[in-house]
Amino acid sequence: MADDWANSGLDLHVLLDPRRKVGSLEQALRAVIDDGSLAAGTRLPATRALAADLGIARNSVVEVYERLLGEGRLEARVGSGTWVRERPVPRQQAGVDRSTRFELDLRGGLPDASAFPRSAWLAAMRQALAEASSTTLGYGAPEGVASLRLALAEYLARARGVRVRADDVVVTHGFGELLGLVAGAVAARGGRRIAVEAYGHGTHREVLAAAGLEPVPLQVDADGAQVARLHEAGVDAVLLTPAHQFPTGVPLSAGRRAALAEWAGVTGGIVIEDDYDGEFRFDGRSIGAFQALAPDSTVYGGTASKALSPAVGIGWGVVPASLRDGVLAQRRRTGSATDVITQSALAALIASGGYDRSVRTLRTRYRARRERFEALLAEGAPDARVIGLAAGIHCLLELPEGVSEAAVVEAGAERGLRFDGLAAYAADAATAASRPPTMVVGFGAPPELRFEQAVVAVVASIEAAR
Template structure:
């Protein structure tokens, strides 16, 4: 019985148009596919029987074309290994483009820092692959078939994950949440985008923070006004003068200054929200990583009807998972779900089910504890190295998260950043995070992330940073 094209071997798209018979057309199409790089060196081609069935030609036509290309050196054929694209030096399409470039035009390659000390980046080399795979297998085995269909009936996240998150957040972060008030999103940015159209025309934000968040709110039609930030966190006593009824805060670990919101201000911001019928958006981006004591609980616990809690797996696991969640008050549930339906921006079912198992099995807790120990050692190493080799600087902020602020002598931030770029050290200046309308310019400084380098490269990254500081500050003092 002849095998159908629908069940034959590997798929291979070929255009058999052009002059000549079928064999000549097939030979030309295969040769061009190899020459342009569509068929990479080492690629195994379909058997002559399979390709002939797919193309509707005689098997001898395919066999003759293969034989001709083997003779020319484009393909190789070995018993037991099949017919493959030869490992030859013929340029691929990308290399051909480089060859065709005018001699005077320099090749453009993306700049890659030798040492990545940017903020907000975890050590993705530590992703728990084996434990994640174990959870994925269990989740895949237990998943109902309906879980892999369209999610029209429940676009707010898999119920398994929302139940697991409700239990975990209550236990680890003090969040009061029922599963039906949790919405799973494809990353924190998507969560904030969903909220952007529901939070009013004016939103107060910390005077230092991520410009990405300000831009998202602006695109949603909201004007952001800055709140001063000091060693007690955001000065929420300034809220009545802003005209805002929504404020976005990082209470557990202010980004980027690294201080927690003072208890008096935690209570005050909730009182303000109650008095104006407003909302607090709590960005708990790294609340699980506190090294000198237990993490302070979530602000949301003070008033779940006035605080929207936002969390993410980006720092604890990996940003590539694109998994975040928010716990919303009753008054926002319908609005958030309606916005979610309109965007149809859902997360992969298998990743959600895997994370649910990962949390429920205890693997998530074990991974967070292991990473907490790793990042604490890195922070200690960095602080000790700076104290010894760059005594002119001062490290500020609590022992938490994945970054520190390194305060520099006045007037030295730009020169230090230039020196870092020359040395291949990717690091960010404190001024980059300032709200453009904030009157407070603040001190010169660097925001140094210690999460991104893999374990074997971290010490070298710290050494490079210390050399940059020594050279830049030495020139400034000369």
């Protein structure tokens, strides 16, 4: 069998037997249509072009197409060529994808995609491309595009009180990637254990473990993580969400912030600050970044996933000098990179004030949602208690006596809701059992028009689970 590329407008990779090219073309086409590699609705190359690419007579290609037309695999459209026919999805395949069962995603922390500033982003993308030099369009620097690092340094100092110069900024593919790079750097210099909040993002614990660090749970109470225990925990680093503990919703108290800075100073430990939704504080008492208290020991991390969208795929770290080479070495080792054009567009968006506008618009929208959420719940399920609503785009909902998290998850799924109980965020079984049944409800993701429907479905799920 010989390999042939048929570059007839459509890149068609077919394996042909040189001794029976026509027969093997027919077989190959039938196979790729049937297994879906050549998708329904794809236009096939013109017969003349395909024949020339494969070195066979045009008539032979016409015959093959005709046979497949006769079998119903292809269809001819007058004046526009030959296409793979659309076929109805077989019954047993319809609806097997679990994700399609959920109409409303209320998992903690997802933003409202319908609020994405499309026109501003389009303008920023256009500007980025128009201004890109040929150097910009090459491989980007591992630490990120200079204009974005500068824009972020200015923004983070102004909006979050971070102590930062552009040189300290490393741009990554979201906070998740930053975490992996920092964890890898800590492990590479001999670190073994990292404290994590006992409630948190399961994926982040997995990222740490994959980098070779053992996550050690740190209990969380009304003042945030119990950082006094860091000394006895014998850890090299700690991952925290100081502005708005994820997902329990409390800020790290002033006393604990001071104790954390002292721990870092005394032990040389590294604090990884996940400031995932620091911009979204609703009661006017914005809490600045912890990083300003211990800039030499803290990696400050943020993300564009909340104020714009996870689809933008950009996060950032403000990395202290002692870790910067290690973080960039991880980047080289893992081959990771961040899309340069998107970085340039984000720089343009921040410089134009568009990023701030998006944050302000969302803050207003989420504040209104928070109020409606509270009012609808007070009406529909007055014995469920809402906790941690002063910030962010999720809250906790302590369930009425006798109602379990599992029953509400199940009843929610029947109503098209996707959300989890608090136990699903726990780092270990003891933590999972330590609080009364509570749901984590993200109120950011449903589109504006369906928000009320989502809250009504939450209330109905609690009712059904009683």
